[in-house]
Structure formats: structure tokens, C-alpha cells
Amino acid sequence: MKTLPEWLQHTFGYACRDLSLFESALTHRSAGGSHNERLEFLGDAVLNCVTADVLYRQFPTAPEGELSRYRATLVSGESLAMVASELQLGDWLRLGAGELKSGGFRRKSILADTLEALFGAIYLDGGFDAAFKVIEGVFATRLPQLPSAAQLKDPKTRLQETLQARAMALPEYVVEAISGEPHAQQFRVRCEVRTLQLQAQGEGSSRRAAEQESAQRAMEQLRQLWNLNES
Amino acid sequence: MKTLPEWLQHTFGYACRDLSLFESALTHRSAGGSHNERLEFLGDAVLNCVTADVLYRQFPTAPEGELSRYRATLVSGESLAMVASELQLGDWLRLGAGELKSGGFRRKSILADTLEALFGAIYLDGGFDAAFKVIEGVFATRLPQLPSAAQLKDPKTRLQETLQARAMALPEYVVEAISGEPHAQQFRVRCEVRTLQLQAQGEGSSRRAAEQESAQRAMEQLRQLWNLNES
Numbered sequence: 342m343k344t345l346p347e348w349l350q351h352t353f354g355y356a357c358r359d360l361s362l363f364e365s366a367l368t369h370r371s372a373g374g375s376h377n378e379r380l381e382f383l384g385d386a387v388l389n390c391v392t393a394d395v396l397y398r399q400f401p402t403a404p405e406g407e408l409s410r411y412r413a414t415l416v417s418g419e420s421l422a423m424v425a426s427e428l429q430l431g432d433w434l435r436l437g438a439g440e441l442k443s444g445g446f447r448r449k450s451i452l453a454d455t456l457e458a459l460f461g462a463i464y465l466d467g468g469f470d471a472a473f474k475v476i477e478g479v480f481a482t483r484l485p486q487l488p489s490a491a492q493l494k495d496p497k498t499r500l501q502e503t504l505q506a507r508a509m510a511l512p513e514y515v516v517e518a519i520s521g522e523p524h525a526q527q528f529r530v531r532c533e534v535r536t537l538q539l540q541a542q543g544e545g546s547s548r549r550a551a552e553q554e555s556a557q558r559a560m561e562q563l564r565q566l567w568n569l570n571e572s
Numbered sequence: 573m574k575t576l577p578e579w580l581q582h583t584f585g586y587a588c589r590d591l592s593l594f595e596s597a598l599t600h601r602s603a604g605g606s607h608n609e610r611l612e613f614l615g616d617a618v619l620n621c622v623t624a625d626v627l628y629r630q631f632p633t634a635p636e637g638e639l640s641r642y643r644a645t646l647v648s649g650e651s652l653a654m655v656a657s658e659l660q661l662g663d664w665l666r667l668g669a670g671e672l673k674s675g676g677f678r679r680k681s682i683l684a685d686t687l688e689a690l691f692g693a694i695y696l697d698g699g700f701d702a703a704f705k706v707i708e709g710v711f712a713t714r715l716p717q718l719p720s721a722a723q724l725k726d727p728k729t730r731l732q733e734t735l736q737a738r739a740m741a742l743p744e745y746v747v748e749a750i751s752g753e754p755h756a757q758q759f760r761v762r763c764e765v766r767t768l769q770l771q772a773q774g775e776g777s778s779r780r781a782a783e784q785e786s787a788q789r790a791m792e793q794l795r796q797l798w799n800l801n802e803s
Binding site for chain 2: 370371373378379381382383385386387389390392393394397403404405408409437438439440464469470473507518520521522525527537538539544562565566567
């Protein structure tokens, strides 16, 4: 059986200094004492920043919306839980008696949160560059698995399918403004999902492009709202 | 009239190397050419990461939910637009003909996005530590203005008021699980806003604490959904 520092070295290639940080990172609030929720807050932000950088460089011509979708796929709860399982994080988890028995989704979400907390601990313990190296290492093998933009259904289609799956009325698209010279027009479109009082704007050099962007933003809001993992 | 490098030095205390990065950061998509949307994606992540760190250290005992609320206040579109105005970012903005005339909300959101893009450019140009120093400097004066936790209304009250303001039905709270020894029980509660098909979970050592947490998470989802600035 490895010690915790040995496991961290073996799993993340990281030599930890302040062991108590990592003990907190592995402690769920149900176990009492110093738990990992604050570290999870920090680690989530570090993870988002590092993956933004990695994707920015990896896909030098991808527009912002595509980078956002890639990141959402890469760091979804589902994806983090899978990584955590592969790294056998569960063996190091400290849970309260009540949580020990819980399985399925609940356990997945605890694993994902704990992985984020570990990234937060590495950031505090070793700085941004150390966290960058660890996170890049963990996700490097997952980058090539990202679906290409062409494979992903376009946002309007996905939004429509998502709403239909819940028997909700279809979104409406309204052109709010057209600006610019005739040869270089810019469209602004509003996407509305009335039942949900949801609105999102999009822009583009064609009406279609602006609609797609507004649908993409509406999907991002829905994903937050319903905790959807699809992307 | 200052040059761009002089303004960056004067405003952010930052000596830029690759000027073209900063020119892109200041270019709205309406102006065509190399614009700032990818840099905004990156800068948004860097800003979230730096403010997470600053708040984590500044409020060593604040629970995660409080840190999230502080950050939401600090880096809201409203707050970023105000900072951007104070720094006279507008003087350096490159907009297309159509956008030049637009004012009000639209202009505010462009200013906020551009400030994020500048943080992204500094991160790429000078690394994380340089971006950290700049962002910390920009927001240092705003930290003491954060409302204390006690001043903020509790999440259940805020959720109720938010829904009532839109004439929507009140949320329901359901206890999903009680675990742990009798002297150290843990409650899990689900907050439901049926009209919106919205659900959020919360946990705590009392039913009330778990309800508050679930209401807090529901509020975070609503804020995303409706782009609410209140926090």
C-alpha cells in the first residue's frame, strides 16, 4: 500500500510539500473536520484556466464558442468522474458514514469534486505552473478524443432536440439589429425560449450565423439550468 | 496622446512585448480582422482563477458558496464595465461602423469583454504571474467594498423574492436523505422550481442549512439563466 505522498507522486508526478492540504482535498464534508469545498472552488477555477489555455493553443483557429464546447466536454462532471476513477481516487476519499453507502450519480459527483479539490491543493502547494503541468498531463490523452466541430450537431438543432425531448415549445429567433455597410453587414439575433423566460443573443455576418450563436448561448444556459452533460 | 504600450504601462503597470496581441484584444469583432473573442475566452478563465485565489486567501474561513458570491459580484459584467470605464478603455477600442453608435447596455458589455480580452493578452504575453499582479492590482480597491455575508439576504429569501418578482410559483424543498449518527446528522435537500424544471441540491448539518444551500445553488442557476446581476 502506497502512502499519500507516494500516490501523488506516482499518479500526478507531483511531489507534495504540505501534506495537510492534500488531506483536506480528499475529505468530503460528510466526514467532518477540514473538508474540500473551498479547495474545490479554487481547483475548479484553476482547471478552467489551464484547459482554456491548452485549448487556445491546441486549436489556434477555433472560434470562442467551439473552445467553450470543447472545454465543457473535457471538464464535465462525467469526464472528471471518469478520470478520478481511472486514477483510483476513491481509495483515498474520506467520507462520512452516510455517504459511504451511496453509489451511482452521487458518488460520481463526489469523485469529480474531489479531483478538482486536488488540483486546488496542487496549485496552492506548488503554484500555477505545477498545477498546469499536472492538469495538462491528466487531460493530454483526452484531447484527441474531442469531437470535431463538424461531428457536433449545430446549436440550433441541438437546442430544438433538447426542448423537444422535454415536450417544450420550440425556440423563437428574432432579428434585433442589422448594422454595417451593405457588403459587410452584421446581424444581431435574439433566441427566446418563452416557457423558460430564457433569452440569449448572438451575432454574426449572416442571419444564420447569428441564430446559431444565439442558440449556442441558449444551450449553455440550459446546460447550467438542467445540469446537462451533453455537449 | 499616449501610445498603446505607454497606456498599458501607465494603466496596468505592464510592459508589453507582443503588441499585436494587445491590438487584437482591443478589437471588437464588428471591426473585422483579428478580433478579441478567443482572447476574451482565455482572459475570462484567467480572471476567474486569479479572483478565486485572491478571495480564497482574503477570506480564510468563508465557505465555498460565499466565495462564489463574492466572485460573482467582483467580476460581474456590470463591475467589469465600470472598471473598464475608469481605465478609459473605450479610447482604445476598435469597433465597426455599426457598433460605434450603440450605447448603453450594449457598449457596457463590449467594454467588459474587452477588459477580459486584455487580461488574456497579458497572460499570453507575460505568463500567469504577470496576469495575477495586474488583476490583483485592478481589483484590490474593490475587495473591501464586498458586502459582508451578514448584509446579504439569505438565499431562500432571495430566491423567493426573485421568483415573486416574476409572478412565478414559489420553490419547494424536499428532504432527500438524512444520514449519519444521531448526534451528527447530515441532511440532503432538493430545491425545486417546477415551472422552470429547475432542481438544485444542498447539504448541511441541519435541514435549514441544507435548504439554504439548495436555494443558493438554484439562485446561481437562475442567475445564469436570466443574466441577473444581483448577488
